[in-house]
Amino acid sequence: MAVAASLLCSSARLLPPFRLRLRELAGCKRIARFPSPVRRCYSSDTSSSSSDQLGSGLEKYKDLQKYFYRRLKATYRRFSNIPDHSVVCGHHHVYFIESDGIYRMDKRQKDLEPEQVLNLGQVSGGEESGLMNGEKTQTFQWSVQRIRLSPQEKHLAATLKTNHREEPRCVVVRLERRISPPLDPPHIILTLDKVFSFEWATDEALFYTTLEGLRCSRVFRLDLTPTGSRITSVYEETRPDVFVEVALSRDQQILSINCSSRTGSEVLLIDTTTTTLEPFLVQPRQLDLLYHIEHWRGWLIILANTGHGQEYQVLQAPLSEPSMISWVSLFAPGPGSVVKDMDVVGDHCVLAARTPDSELVLIVVPLAHPKKAYTVELPSWACAIETKKPGLADQGKVLEFLISSPVHPPVPYSLYPEDGLLLAGTEDRSSPENQPNYTTTHLEACSQDGTLVPVTLFHTVPVEGLRQAPLLAHVYGAYGRDLNMEFCPEKRLLLEQGWALAYCHIRGGGERGLSWQRQAREEGKQKGVEDLQACLQHLFSLGVSSPSLTALTACSAGAVPVGALCNRQPHMMRAVTLQAPFLDVLGTMEDPSLPLTLEDREEWGDPVENPKHRLTITSYCPLHNITPQHYPSMLLTAYRSDARVPLAGVLKYTEQIKKAIHTHFTLNPRTEYKPAPNIVLNLQPGANHLGPEDFEVMLEEEALNLAFLYTELGLDPPRPQRKRKR
Numbered sequence: 001m002a003v004a005a006s007l008l009c010s011s012a013r014l015l016p017p018f019r020l021r022l023r024e025l026a027g028c029k030r031i032a033r034f035p036s037p038v039r040r041c042y043s044s045d046t047s048s049s050s051s052d053q054l055g056s057g058l059e060k061y062k063d064l065q066k067y068f069y070r071r072l073k074a075t076y077r078r079f080s081n082i083p084d085h086s087v088v089c090g091h092h093h094v095y096f097i098e099s100d101g102i103y104r105m106d107k108r109q110k111d112l113e114p115e116q117v118l119n120l121g122q123v124s125g126g127e128e129s130g131l132m133n134g135e136k137t138q139t140f141q142w143s144v145q146r147i148r149l150s151p152q153e154k155h156l157a158a159t160l161k162t163n164h165r166e167e168p169r170c171v172v173v174r175l176e177r178r179i180s181p182p183l184d185p186p187h188i189i190l191t192l193d194k195v196f197s198f199e200w201a202t203d204e205a206l207f208y209t210t211l212e213g214l215r216c217s218r219v220f221r222l223d224l225t226p227t228g229s230r231i232t233s234v235y236e237e238t239r240p241d242v243f244v245e246v247a248l249s250r251d252q253q254i255l256s257i258n259c260s261s262r263t264g265s266e267v268l269l270i271d272t273t274t275t276t277l278e279p280f281l282v283q284p285r286q287l288d289l290l291y292h293i294e295h296w297r298g299w300l301i302i303l304a305n306t307g308h309g310q311e312y313q314v315l316q317a318p319l320s321e322p323s324m325i326s327w328v329s330l331f332a333p334g335p336g337s338v339v340k341d342m343d344v345v346g347d348h349c350v351l352a353a354r355t356p357d358s359e360l361v362l363i364v365v366p367l368a369h370p371k372k373a374y375t376v377e378l379p380s381w382a383c384a385i386e387t388k389k390p391g392l393a394d395q396g397k398v399l400e401f402l403i404s405s406p407v408h409p410p411v412p413y414s415l416y417p418e419d420g421l422l423l424a425g426t427e428d429r430s431s432p433e434n435q436p437n438y439t440t441t442h443l444e445a446c447s448q449d450g451t452l453v454p455v456t457l458f459h460t461v462p463v464e465g466l467r468q469a470p471l472l473a474h475v476y477g478a479y480g481r482d483l484n485m486e487f488c489p490e491k492r493l494l495l496e497q498g499w500a501l502a503y504c505h506i507r508g509g510g511e512r513g514l515s516w517q518r519q520a521r522e523e524g525k526q527k528g529v530e531d532l533q534a535c536l537q538h539l540f541s542l543g544v545s546s547p548s549l550t551a552l553t554a555c556s557a558g559a560v561p562v563g564a565l566c567n568r569q570p571h572m573m574r575a576v577t578l579q580a581p582f583l584d585v586l587g588t589m590e591d592p593s594l595p596l597t598l599e600d601r602e603e604w605g606d607p608v609e610n611p612k613h614r615l616t617i618t619s620y621c622p623l624h625n626i627t628p629q630h631y632p633s634m635l636l637t638a639y640r641s642d643a644r645v646p647l648a649g650v651l652k653y654t655e656q657i658k659k660a661i662h663t664h665f666t667l668n669p670r671t672e673y674k675p676a677p678n679i680v681l682n683l684q685p686g687a688n689h690l691g692p693e694d695f696e697v698m699l700e701e702e703a704l705n706l707a708f709l710y711t712e713l714g715l716d717p718p719r720p721q722r723k724r725k726r
Contacts (some may be wrong), residue, residue, distance in 0.1 A: 064707035089391025170195035241599035338513035445538035471545035477508035480517035506531035563622025584649030
């Protein structure tokens, strides 16, 4: 699907989204799966920094961490065969990823052995990050990120990533065999650095954007010729708050250059059926106008925020007259429903939408008869949807997708919009209804200003039986991004051990449309903190857990409302885990030299030029509101080379909150809250804001989180049932 979310946020201190955006990747954590022959395998440094003064305290959890490492590994193994969309289908071959590269199998001769088309060892041969005392400190290996096939399967382009740097590398592989003997096997013909998004317009023309300093501002065209290659500049964006990417329409006839900030969009199109491949503008950028383009039979199908309340609706315009004056409305969702995504399948527009009850549905709009639109209901537990990119030979009349939740593994579905037929089933033909019956409850908490805030609760016993259950509450609330609610094996493990899992959809996110974000950005940021407090209070009032059994977890910008609530209401939770936490909002927004500051001021405000913004940020900034009191225990995981969240802010926060706790216990030696909370900094190497890509290192990090939670909440670790001896 083409993503509305990519229009909602051009940046995030933020795992995989429908359409990749750097900022979207910044605030969500990708799902790691147990390695198998067709999964990605990673390699990176596993050394920790516990010797650092601020990073001390990890030893306390080591034994329990080892235990949870084994439990997590077993849990991931249980779900090693869950379906995904990593396989890419060409006209004649199926392409898949293994640990050492990319392979393909001939669909016409399935009995043949897979053929390797890209050997990762030939790309890098291993790269060293530096020398220490004359010895290599770290060796990195590349992993495959994305694959694109040219229209007639003559070439393959793939981006590769390592943990030690942000910028991906793109390799172009010739797939077409030479006629002259001996047959020429697939081989790399070109390598391009710093490539982010990329699409083939023809078999010889590749359009791509480059990533420099966390910005994508330039589009290039690579032309492959019989004598070599030629690279030309196609587009360059001058505004620092605009992020540029290229995308291909589902019918592969239109390539779009999307230039988006959080407050405006501008799209240029390239008709791939023409020989010139020259871009032309759809609609010049306007303040608060967000739009995305798909193509259908010479018409543009447009998803734009021109609906009621500046929410998304579907419009149509002829390809020959694309500007806004020609836009005609086709479909707008009903009151309270919001469009999250759009795709064009055959002669139908398919929308992923959320209802007023926060349930995920599909809305099918026949493009020739839009008034005959109908709704397709999905299982009540469905929280995330991932669509499959169509293969080169697909007829385009079926939409294949996966639905999942944090505790429900992905289940494949196929929608035939022409017939209104929805088919479901796993790869082994089992029905999704045969999965364990975990309960998904949709709640609403009343915030301070009367706004109802959605909460999604996962549990194994009725709500009234959750008083003694430990509670893990998840939160984000920034950049118009929904909370990541894809399947996560460690969440499934917690649920199986009797935990309740709450996902608090506070304002600032996008769960209830564009207005949900607008209400809690800049001067409205405090509303997100109030929403989080209301969610916890509502859960407690329903009999779900208690403050002494409650932990909060967040990553990146989600640390802002969590940190602010810890300063205001520290007794509402017992423990907190934060990954790559953004904690110094004021200091970061004051420094325009940092990579994201200028564009992020649209989200957080400008404390330099706007006194009101400065007062607002100062009132909630986690770092600047630390005071001597009894804080919850905290585990902060940070990465030394993270370019999105300055490490200096995390270190300063850790130091100051430790001092505040020490001062509090010094001034109040007889305090009833003993022992003192533990503040632990887990400082890791690498530049990946999302955490380690190495499977083993990821398991160690997740095992530490679980060991920390069980220790600080005073819980006995779960013990697997022993098999009875016969």
